[in-house]
Amino acid sequence: MSASAPPSAIDLTALAKQTGTARVSNMASGLVASEILKIAGEIRGLVRAGKSICNLTVGDFDPKQFPIPEKLRTGITKALEGGETNYPPSDGLLELRQSVQRLYERELGLVYPVESILIAAGARPLIYAIYRALVNEGDRVVYPQPSWNNTHYIHMVGATGVPLPCTAENRFLPTLEDLEAELPTARLVCLNSPLNPTGTAIDPEVLRKICNGIVAENQRREKAGTKPVYLMYDHIYWPLTVGATKHVTPPELVPEMARYTIFVDGISKAYAATGVRVGWSVGPVDVTERMSAINGHVGAWAPRAEQVATAELLDDPAGCAEYNEKFIAGIQRRLDATFQAFTAMKAKGLPVDVIAPMGAIYLSARIHPFGKRTPDGNVLNTNEEVRAWILAAAQIGVVPFQAFGVPDDSGWYRLSVGAVSEAQIAEAMPRLETALATLA
Numbered sequence: 001m002s003a004s005a006p007p008s009a010i011d012l013t014a015l016a017k018q019t020g021t022a023r024v025s026n027m028a029s030g031l032v033a034s035e036i037l038k039i040a041g042e043i044r045g046l047v048r049a050g051k052s053i054c055n056l057t058v059g060d061f062d063p064k065q066f067p068i069p070e071k072l073r074t075g076i077t078k079a080l081e082g083g084e085t086n087y088p089p090s091d092g093l094l095e096l097r098q099s100v101q102r103l104y105e106r107e108l109g110l111v112y113p114v115e116s117i118l119i120a121a122g123a124r125p126l127i128y129a130i131y132r133a134l135v136n137e138g139d140r141v142v143y144p145q146p147s148w149n150n151t152h153y154i155h156m157v158g159a160t161g162v163p164l165p166c167t168a169e170n171r172f173l174p175t176l177e178d179l180e181a182e183l184p185t186a187r188l189v190c191l192n193s194p195l196n197p198t199g200t201a202i203d204p205e206v207l208r209k210i211c212n213g214i215v216a217e218n219q220r221r222e223k224a225g226t227k228p229v230y231l232m233y234d235h236i237y238w239p240l241t242v243g244a245t246k247h248v249t250p251p252e253l254v255p256e257m258a259r260y261t262i263f264v265d266g267i268s269k270a271y272a273a274t275g276v277r278v279g280w281s282v283g284p285v286d287v288t289e290r291m292s293a294i295n296g297h298v299g300a301w302a303p304r305a306e307q308v309a310t311a312e313l314l315d316d317p318a319g320c321a322e323y324n325e326k327f328i329a330g331i332q333r334r335l336d337a338t339f340q341a342f343t344a345m346k347a348k349g350l351p352v353d354v355i356a357p358m359g360a361i362y363l364s365a366r367i368h369p370f371g372k373r374t375p376d377g378n379v380l381n382t383n384e385e386v387r388a389w390i391l392a393a394a395q396i397g398v399v400p401f402q403a404f405g406v407p408d409d410s411g412w413y414r415l416s417v418g419a420v421s422e423a424q425i426a427e428a429m430p431r432l433e434t435a436l437a438t439l440a
Contacts, residue, residue: 031155035403039387043397054420054428056338057397059196059361062419066272066330069323071316075309076276088304090296091288092119092280096307099314100265100280106317110251112258115285118292119307121277123236123264125300129291130232130262130281131157131188139187144174146404146412148196162186163405168355168412171200172364176209183217183229192234194241194359197404197414199335201241201358204248211254218260230287231261236279237360239270239324242332245358259284262291267310269360271320272327272418278302278310331361334417334425338363341429350436353411361418365398368411372439380439382409393435396428 021029039057046053067073091097097117104110120126127149135141137158143150145163154161162182166172173195183189191210193202211231218228231250238247250257266279279302281291295301302310313320335357342354342365353366367386373379374393380386383400390396398413406412417425 027156027158031152036399039397039399039403043391046391051395053391053395053397054424055397056415056417056420057399058419059416060274060419061272061361062421063272065421066327066418068273068276069271069313069319071319071323072267072271072273072276072309072313075312076305079305079308084305084308086304088119088301088307090301091292092117092302093304093307093311096278096311096314097280099311100282103314104282108249108252110249110258110282112282113285116282116288118281118288118295119302120279120281120295120300121302122268122274123234123266123279125295125298126264126266126279126281126291127153127232127234128156129294129300130230130264130287131159132294133287133290134188134230135159136187140182140185141188141190142179142182142186143190144172144192144195146172146197146401146406147190147192148404150190151405159187165406168353168364168366170206171195171202171355171358172198173200173202173206174210175206176213179210179213183213186229187227188230188232189214190232190234193247194235194237194245194362196237196360197362197399197401198355198364199357199360199362200355200364201245201247204246204253207248207250208253211250211257214260215254215256228260231257232264233261234264236265237269238265240328240331240361241359242328242335242357247359262287267313271313271323276306276310278306330422331417332357333422334420335361335363337422337425338365338415338417338429341425341433345429345433345436348433350433351411352436361416363415363417365413365415366411367398367413367436369436369439370409370411375438383411383413386411387413390432390435393438394428394431396432 043053043055096119097114100117101114131153135157139159140162141154141159142162144166164174164178166174221228233250241247250261262281262283264281268274339354339357342352345352351369355364357363369380383402387400398415401412
């Protein structure tokens with residue numbers, strides 16, 4: 001029997017290249033693309049053109065600088081070779097949920113039932129599930145400004161965003177005084193510590209007061225028979241605190257907060273494993289069950305082999321500590337070098353400020369040569385103009401706080417050190433100093 005000839009290909013290119021927002025949903029048409037990804041694309045183009053850029057934009061790790069733990073790498077390979085390739089349970093492998101349970105008791109002093117723990121493909125599906133499980137259209141979501149991506153999740157669920165402008169004086173994190181007026185009408189409060197984009201961590205007493213405020217508000221609501229206000233506590237960077245910074249959690253400070261707190265966590269940052277895609281949430285069982293149902297329908301599961309390997313990793317505290325000691329030391333050297341360079345520039349009278357790093361892989365730096373003229377005659381008036389000039393004049397990529405919801409041109413930028421070497425930082429900072437010195 002002879003094989004039949006394959007059908008002739010039909011060129012659908014012209015039909016497929018449709019444009020216009022009328023063809024998609026209102027939500028999709030109004031969803032704003034990531035400003036960080038836009039800047040990253042610009043830098044990739046310069047690199048392809050042969051430019052050497054110190055890329056401080058991406059909240060990621062270069063595997064050449066920070067490889068994942070060897071135990072995790074070999075564990076994934078072993079699990080794949082052992083046939084761990086079928087669907088995992090929609091709430092995650094029991095072995096991994098139990099490992100997370102032990103991790104929280106061992107490292108954070110928090111004892112939760114295994115039913116409180118949900119595994120997903122990184123933190124993002126969990127954040128989306130929290131929004132979907134708790135927030136109805138029109139509900140008010142309170143979040144600090146700057147913060148990462150809350151505006152986009154608010155848009156996707158049709159909520160009402162309530163940004164709280166935060167300043168460097170308060171580590172760019174809110175206080176109870178900032179929150180008090182909004183708590184009576186809030187459905188969800190979002191906190192992230194250590195904070196992306198600033199690399200700062202919340203003060204324990206500030207967090208304690210916020211927690212007491214939430215508990216008091218929920219006691220009032222319970223008497224009135226209305227829904228509580230919840231706290232989404234994204235602490236995925238908690239193992240990456242540096243210096244004397246102490247990470248704290250809401251239930252640690254105010255145990256009653258266990259009823260209202262949903263943690264967002266995972267291995268992405270703690271083990272430089274952003275592409276491995278294993279995250280988890282920990283919270284009240286009733287909320288976790290609904291989040292699990294949501295993630296089950298969208299298939300936001302972490303791959304099975306990666307879950308197997310992560311469970312083995314978390315149950316090796318000595319190995320984790322050995323990895324983290326070297327890993328965090330490398331991050332701190334990069335943060336310290338960048339901080340010291342900005343401190344020295346400020347001492348020389350150059351228009352910069354900087355906040356000492358406290359955690360994560362980020363440094364908050366203020367570069368504010370507003371009103372000054374570049375050697376080619378352009379006047380710098382906005383964050384975006386300064387960002388583009390720094391990229392061209394000093395070959396350094398940074399992200400303005402506008403990418404994190406800040407509306408004004410305050411001069412603040414996020415500098416991320418996870419994807420650069422110490423040598424790149426050492427070479428880049430003098431270039432920035434030289435470029436700033438040329439401004440008139």
